[in-house]
Amino acid sequence: xxxxxxxxxxxxxxxxxxxxxxxxxxxxxxxxxxxxxxxxxx
Amino acid sequence: xxxxxxxxxxxxxxxxxxxxxxxxxxxxxxxxxxxxxxxxxxxxxxxxxxxxxxxxxxxxxxxxxxxxxxxxxxxxxxxxxxxxxxxxxxxxxxxxxxxxxxxxxxxxxxxxxxxxxxxxxxxxxxxxxxxxxxxx
Amino acid sequence: xxxxxxxxxxxxxxxxxxxxxxxxxxxxxxxxxxxxxxxxxxxxxxxxxxxxxxxxxxxxxxxxxxxxxxxxxxxxxxxxxxxxxxxxxxxxxxxxxxxxxxxxxxxxxxxxxxxxxxxxxxxxxxxxxxxxxxxxxxxxxxxxxxxxxxxxxxxxxxxxxxxxxxxxxxxxxxxxxxxxxxxxxxxxxxxxxxxxxxxxxxxxxxxxxxxx
Amino acid sequence: xxxxxxxxxxxxxxxxxxxxxxxxxxxxxxxxxxxxxxxxxxxxxxxxxxxxxxxxxxxxxxxxxxxxxxxxxxxxxxxxxxxxxxxxxxxxxxxxxxxxxxxxxxxxxxxxxxxxxxxxxxxxxxxxxxxxxxxxxxxxxxxxxxxxxxxxxxxxxxxxxxxxxxxxxxxxxxxxxxxxxxxxxxxxxxxxxxxxxxxxxxxxxxxxxxxxxxxxx
Numbered sequence: 001x002x003x004x005x006x007x008x009x010x011x012x013x014x015x016x017x018x019x020x021x022x023x024x025x026x027x028x029x030x031x032x033x034x035x036x037x038x039x040x041x042x
Numbered sequence: 043x044x045x046x047x048x049x050x051x052x053x054x055x056x057x058x059x060x061x062x063x064x065x066x067x068x069x070x071x072x073x074x075x076x077x078x079x080x081x082x083x084x085x086x087x088x089x090x091x092x093x094x095x096x097x098x099x100x101x102x103x104x105x106x107x108x109x110x111x112x113x114x115x116x117x118x119x120x121x122x123x124x125x126x127x128x129x130x131x132x133x134x135x136x137x138x139x140x141x142x143x144x145x146x147x148x149x150x151x152x153x154x155x156x157x158x159x160x161x162x163x164x165x166x167x168x169x170x171x172x173x174x175x176x177x178x
Numbered sequence: 179x180x181x182x183x184x185x186x187x188x189x190x191x192x193x194x195x196x197x198x199x200x201x202x203x204x205x206x207x208x209x210x211x212x213x214x215x216x217x218x219x220x221x222x223x224x225x226x227x228x229x230x231x232x233x234x235x236x237x238x239x240x241x242x243x244x245x246x247x248x249x250x251x252x253x254x255x256x257x258x259x260x261x262x263x264x265x266x267x268x269x270x271x272x273x274x275x276x277x278x279x280x281x282x283x284x285x286x287x288x289x290x291x292x293x294x295x296x297x298x299x300x301x302x303x304x305x306x307x308x309x310x311x312x313x314x315x316x317x318x319x320x321x322x323x324x325x326x327x328x329x330x331x332x333x334x335x336x337x338x339x340x341x342x343x344x345x346x347x348x349x350x351x352x353x354x355x356x357x358x359x360x361x362x363x364x365x366x367x368x369x370x371x372x373x374x375x376x377x378x379x380x381x382x383x384x385x386x387x388x389x390x
Numbered sequence: 391x392x393x394x395x396x397x398x399x400x401x402x403x404x405x406x407x408x409x410x411x412x413x414x415x416x417x418x419x420x421x422x423x424x425x426x427x428x429x430x431x432x433x434x435x436x437x438x439x440x441x442x443x444x445x446x447x448x449x450x451x452x453x454x455x456x457x458x459x460x461x462x463x464x465x466x467x468x469x470x471x472x473x474x475x476x477x478x479x480x481x482x483x484x485x486x487x488x489x490x491x492x493x494x495x496x497x498x499x500x501x502x503x504x505x506x507x508x509x510x511x512x513x514x515x516x517x518x519x520x521x522x523x524x525x526x527x528x529x530x531x532x533x534x535x536x537x538x539x540x541x542x543x544x545x546x547x548x549x550x551x552x553x554x555x556x557x558x559x560x561x562x563x564x565x566x567x568x569x570x571x572x573x574x575x576x577x578x579x580x581x582x583x584x585x586x587x588x589x590x591x592x593x594x595x596x597x598x599x600x601x602x603x604x605x606x607x
Contacts, residue, residue, distance in 0.1 A: 001275070003209050003210035003211050003275065004210055006211060006214065006271055006272070006274070006275045007199075007210055007211065007213045007214055009271050010213075010214045010217050010218070010267075010268045010271045010272065011195075011199075011217055013264065013267045013268060013271065014217045014221065014264055014268065017260060017263065017264050017267070018260070018264070018372070021256075021260055021376070022376070025376075025379055025380060025383060028383055028387070029383055029386075032383065032386045032387055033386075036386075050595065072338065072339045073282070073283070073284040073285070073338070073339055073340050073341050074339065074341070089438065094339075094341075128278055129274070129275075129278035129279075130275070130276055130277045130278025130279070131207070131208065131211075131275070131276050131278075132278075133207065136207060139341055154279075155278065156277050156278050156279050156282060156341060157276060157277045157278055158277070158341050158343070159207060159208065159276060159277075159343060160343055160353075161343040161344045161345060161346040161353050162346070162353040162354075163205050163208075163212055163215070163346065163353070163354045163355055163358045164205065164206045164207075164355045165203040165204075165205070165206060165355055165357045165358075166203065166204060166205070166206040166209075167206060240603055288560070292557040292560060295553060295557045296554070296557055296558070298553070299550060299553045299554040299557075302550055302553070303540070303541070303544055303550060303554075306544045306545040306546050306547075306550065307543060307544045307545075308543040308544070308545070309543075312543055312544075313544075315603065315604070315606075316540050316544065316604060318603075319540065319600045319603050319604055320540070320554065322600070323558070323596065323600065326592075326596075
């Protein structure tokens with residue numbers, strides 16, 4: 001494998017892990033704010 | 043009372059870390075032995091050893107599928123034979139950690155060769171870095 | 179404040195990526211592989227930082243019993259697990275081409291793996307406890323305990339004879355050419371900023387979830 | 391009541407319960423035995439495989455023994471009852487610690503005997519081994535007591551036990567193996583006594599301090 005493949009694999013790993021964490025945070029944010037809106041409506 | 047105990051615990055934690063820093067455990071966790079240690083300590087020939095050192099410049103060559111080089115720690119040297127291909131960036135002047143058994147002639151029959159590089163990073167002066175030249 | 183912090187972090191991260199992949203020269207020995215340095219080392223430093231935050235906030239929570247400290251402590255523990263996991267992964271992707279092995283049983287690698295496992299345990303204890311209050315208390319205790327491993331991880335390469343090389347930057351001097359130092363500094367800064375933003379957002383999310 | 395009498399009373403209670411039911415010693419001992427057998431089988435059973443096999447089986451048996459203590463607390467709530475009595479909680483920690491120490495020493499002695507038989511291991515350096523066993527039992531018991539209390543009210547606590555116990559006690563395992571090897575070959579033990587002592591000290595100080603945080607209702 002070319003050196004660049006290893007380098008990009010490492011950066012891809014970082015993007016995947018951090019991106020996944022941010023995505024999970026985002027989903028939970030949306031969930032929480034939806035529930036709060038729902039409470040306000042009800 | 044609880045606070046005092048916690049403070050004492052923190053103190054001992056710091057103290058024991060200090061002991062480790064001062065070198066109390068330095069010899070305890072050793073990934074490899076140096077060639078000097080290899081020659082000075084009585085060795086159990088039934089056990090494999092892991093020896094680390096610098097690959098002596100000019101010693102690295104391949105003869106009929108067998109890779110030969112000499113490891114040095116600046117004082118003692120040990121010759122290494124390895125029948126196989128090295129996957130890391132093995133070059134002369136950098137480090138290597140070799141696992142294997144000592145042969146009757148005093149050379150190490152390696153089972154695995156792992157590259158150990160230094161903590162120095164410098165931009166290339168030659169057009170091709172060793173990564174592209176790689177091991178012979 | 180929040181959009182500014184997020185924007186600044188994103189900008190820092192993109193500048194860091196640009197410096198790491200385009201500006202930085204290849205190393206005279208490792209060639210292009212040196213670029214993994216700019217994600218591996220900042221990730222490790224971010225893991226130390228997250229562990230320190232988790233330890234401090236957990237200790238304060240145990241002392242003051244203020245829920246806000248628990249939110250920060252939980253965020254720190256999660257991010258310590260995330261970044262130590264990232265350190266392990268990028269280290270393996272670096273070790274295979276350069277050392278020739280994915281893994282070696284040396285002190286630096288093993289203590290880092292222990293760090294990761296301890297924070298995973300810390301998070302599991304919180305989630306699996308019978309009642310939330312107990313979970314907060316127990317995971318805070320584990321977070322304090324786990325931080326003991328951080329200095330051991332960092333100094334393992336100095337104290338012990340390891341396959342992993344020693345620190346390139348220490349009080350004894352900098353063994354890194356300036357061409358590599360700048361991208362490393364920018365990337366480290368970017369990862370620490372990212373850590374800060376993620377800590378704040380995670381703690382805020384936790385407080386929102388409790389309010390609900 | 392003076393502190394040490396409370397400690398002894400708690401230890402006596404734990405050991406009495408154990409003696410009546412033997413529900414930690416027998417499962418932990420047979421588990422250790424199974425680990426020893428499996429390790430012997432896969433390693434080929436040479437004498438040089440004996441020290442690691444002995445210590446790994448002891449460590450895993452300690453996980454089971456300490457986890458069983460946590461189960462007992464969960465089922466019978468003995469810890470909650472004890473917490474109602476006056477006096478320092480630290481005495482509780484030391485009492486349970488003492489009981490776990492005794493269990494671990496029994497387990498260690500048993501596993502050592504089996505190991506000598508199964509691995510054809512040399513019995514040289516028993517004095518070194520006894521001292522190493524004692525020191526490591528102190529540290530392992532401190533971690534085990536703390537984690538057992540910590541995981542009492544945690545679902546899947548016995549499953550989390552190894553996840554926290556094994557990483558924390560790696561230094562003790564390593565020191566034990568190296569000391570055993572040194573004892574068997576008659577070589578100097580180097581700095582491993584120091585490792586064992588430092589981590590014992592750490593565990594024995596951090597253990598009771600965190601125990602008080604962990605058990606408070």
